[in-house]
Amino acid sequence: AAGMFLRLLSDIQWRAAHPKWRRMTGSQRSTSTTAEPHPLSLPAQAQVVICGGGIVGTSVAYHLSKMGFKDIVLLEQGRLAAGTTRFCAGIVSTARPMSIELKMAHYSNKLYQQLEQETGVQTGYMKTGSISLAQTQDRLISLKRIASSLNVMGIPCEIISPKKVSQLHPLINIHDLVGAMYVPEDALVSSANVSLALATAASRNGVQIHERTSVSHVTIQKGRVTGVETDRGRIQCEYFVNCAGQWAYELGHSGEEPVHIPVHACEHFYLLTHPLQEPLSSSLPTIVDPDGRIYIRNWQGGILSGGFEKNPKPLFTEGRNQLEIQNLQEDWDHFGPLLSALLRRMPGLEALQIMQLVNCPESFTPDMRCIMGESPTARGYFVLAGMNSAGISYGGGAGKYLAEWIVNGYPSENVWPLDLKRFGTLQSSRTFLRHRVMEVMPLMYDLKVPRWDFQTGRQLRTSPLYDRLDAQGARWMEKHGFERVKYFVPPGSDLLDLDHSKTFYKPDWFDIVGAEVKCCKEAVCVIDMSSFTKFEISSTGDQALEYLQYLFSNDLDVPVGHVVHTGMLNEKGGYENDCSIARLSKRSFFMISPTDQQVHCWAWLKSHLPDDSNLVLEDVTWKYTALNLIGPRAVDVLSELSYAPMTAEHFPSLFCKEMSVGYANGIRVMSITHTGEPGFVLYIPIEYALHVYNEVMNMGQKYGIRNAGYYALRSLRIEKFFAFWGQDLDAFTTPMECGREFQVKLDKGMEFLGQEVLLEQKQNGVYKRFTMFILEDHDTDMDLWPWWGEPIFRNGRYVGKTTSSAYSYTLERHVCLGFVHHFDEQTGEELVVTTDFINQGEYEIDIAGQRFQAKAKLYPFSSLFTQRRRKDDVELSGYQRE
Secondary structure (H helix, E strand, O other): OHHHHHHHOOOHHHHHHOHHHHHHHHHHOOOOOOOOOOOOOOOOEEEEEEEOOOHHHHHHHHHHHHOOOOOEEEEOOOOOOOOHHHHOOOEEOOOOOOHHHHHHHHHHHHHHHHHHHHHOOOOOOEEOOEEEEEOOHHHHHHHHHHHHHHHHOOOOOEEEOHHHHHHHOOOOOOOOOOEEEEEOOOEEOOHHHHHHHHHHHHHHOOOEEEOOOOEEEEEEEOOEEEEEEEOOEEEEEEEEEEOOHHHHHHHHOOOOOOOOOOOEEEEEEEEEEOOOOOOOOOOOOEEEEOOOOEEEEEEOOEEEEEEOOOOOOEEOOOOOOOOOOOOOOOOHHHHHHHHHHHHHHOHHHOOOOEEEEEEEEEEEOOOOOOEEEEOOOOEOEEEEEOOOOOHHHHHHHHHHHHHHHHHHOOOOOOOHHHEHHHOOHHHHOHHHHHHHHHHHHHHOOOOOOOOOOOOOOOOOEOOOOHHHHHOOOEEEEEEOOEEEEEEEOOOOOOHHHHHOOOOOOOOOOHHHHHHHHHHHHHOOEEEEOOOOEEEEEEOOOOHHHHHHHHHEOOOOOOOOOEEEEEEEEOOOOOEEEEEEEEEEEOOEEEEEEOHHHHHHHHHHHHHOOOOOOOOEEEEOHHHEEEEEEEOOOHHHHHHHHHOOOOOOOOOOOOEEEEEEEOOEEEEEEEOOOOOOOOEEEEEEEHHHHHHHHHHHHHHHHHHOOEEOOHHHHHHHHHHOOOOOEOOOEOOOOOHHHHOOHHHOOOOOOOOOOOHHHHHHHHHHOEOEEEEEEEEOOOOOOOOOOOOOOOEEEEOOEEEEEEEEEEEEOOOOEEEEEEEEEEEOOOOOOEEOEOHHHHHOOOEEEEEOOEEEEEEEEOOOOHHHHOOOOOHHHOOOOOOOOO
16 A cells, blocks of 8 residues: 555655656665765855745745756755655646636646656646535625636636536435536646756756755855855855745745745645446546535545545644655544535445555645745745645746846736735734744635735734724734734624625625715714834935935925825836825935835835935834724814914815824824825824823814724725725836826936836836726626626727726715736737727626626726715716816
8 A cells, every 4th residue: 555655645755766757867866875875065155045845845946947047056954855845735726716826827827737857757637627616605705706807818618517526426425515716727636756857957948956965054244145055065056046935934944144934834645446347437526615615636546535634634743854855644533524514515425445645745834825034034045835735836936036036126917916025023022923824825725815814823913002903893804913903893783693604796895885984074983004014214414315316217306395105116117115204304204105115115215225225224114003094074174283274275185284183292293094095194102092092082073083993994995096005006017007107207307216117107108007097887886896807898808807996975876907918919919008908998807707787997087086976977978077
């Protein structure tokens, strides 16, 4: 039995001893200590050192060598592909809800398909297709949303009936199914062999591979990688790539300057059986039954079936290490519920002989997305780890993107959702990780409706007002570890219902958020926005201004007290950050950025600091509580509390002034609200936060003040056509493509990052355009809601996807924001998107396979900036610019 098991998973020793493999990798490869007692010594230096010889490390080596890097060394502490990769179930699935993950998996599938021909190493690639089953209507809706994304990417996919499931896989019990999704091009591979094939190709291209070589730590000097210390000597290098899988965390913390990589291992179980009496066909589709928490694939005439149980077992929390992952202990009691689900789904297996229960560790991340990118603290230190049990599906694509990042300075797609810099040090607590992965692993197959929140690792970063707001009915969500209010449940509401409201349709909080929006428009609301990232930049001379003028597209040489909205652009003109900067004095600036920019923006600013600079850059996020006063009566509340006139003549728009509010001094008051509504944001030193909040609420009673949350803010900003970074804006979107030319000063008298690209776009036009869509034939009460990521069709042809959506309580319709592209109908080539192209099309938004008519607009409704109107009074075809 053990022999059969090792044959399926490609016993590495056989492959390593194979003459063809030996010839191709030469004496660099140590197959065993007896075969080669004196392995080749390590080189003294290399351009890139990769740690980890699994699917991820070999993929990075393969792609770097393909892109022309020659001086690459791959180090593996045991044998190639002998870690998690060896035990991987070998399912290559493209059915992913997130666009970047879908693209990675699609690329991996295409790569593995041709790898055997390229390398001569058998990979076991078999295109079987996959069927994802739905036991509930909500599960079917989630599959339909994925199917919409697959179809517009050109990946064959269809929603099928239970009867069709039975035709494709006769052994499946279909009595409890409402439908399924069939992806015919999904595949099976031998994961270890794919890894060895990638290593073979990399070795031919000059990559040196050294097994049985452990990295003890990475040396970093002046914030840059300088070398790697191993148990066989030191290698000097420019770049280090941590592909150490479940050991990535320990390796990151091994040096004097830690690199925080939040991954944690859990035990993952799957079952292997002997062949059926009538062996299963090797071309039978893989079955994914998320409601039953299991997957089933054919294996040598029998089956391989595993899953993601509700009560996972984390391991190695103390950081215990082992050279190669030995098979962990069988635990039949633990596997019991998954075995029951398997027998329900395939009742014919009752009499089948079980061969082995495999237990192997898999590494998971705090948000179920893999981790890639450059460390924010160590230049040249790259990471690719935390595959959340999808290493074989993502390995090819993830390796490609990371190789592009190293070679070109950036990948070819927006990988922000996977970027290491989305995490801070706070997610690296072992206790946090242990608790979070126990939630993450079951979530792999849980139904995830829009706006779901993690329950573990909460109340980590909180505003000083947390308890005060919580007592008033606040319902919380988490962003970058910071608790933020979604909305406030009014007294007397059914709290239990709201906390368990999970739907793709109209949510239970609809009327609550509507009341908060109404108050923002007619009276005054307070939103705690303390989570926003806040930096101060100052200098003794003019260096701060010169530095910021180079990094930002707008002109920051404004009078003291003025606030500037501006983009922090990269060389391609794309948004690395979108922020507001107030000039506090001639030589100091106060910068407000989105919550999840704290690590990314800091790293970007630090990396562009001149070496001999006397600039002072300080993160003051924790020093200030931010209260956003939104609404026409905000001016009355603030003027009464400060005994200072706050009208437009005395306090114009986009102005910043230090004031007293109540008894508290040193409050930075800015006349912006991030919503398009009138009002002010108060940046309050935290020791005064409770006092100022109480004063504002007491004074505001006569003006109808109430608390509000981020859901109301989202509705307000989307109906005003305001783009937010991380949702609508990213490193591949320029100001010219999203109607923000007015925030770019091409003639400000000095060069800035991205200027050349913007000049070219101004002259030649743009290839995508940020557009606002108002759904026309959509019933808010009965139809599925748009959330984000829905395909946009123009005259029946796919032109882009939505990036954010919200219900506009003012227009009483749904508003979607998204980018429109212009593809040539014959060649598919991207063409310039003109205003006429946008205006002259008939548009539809695809929500889970159902298309709804939409009216496109390039500018917001001017009426929304003045007074509320009913939707019947709004002329949808008028393009008015504000």
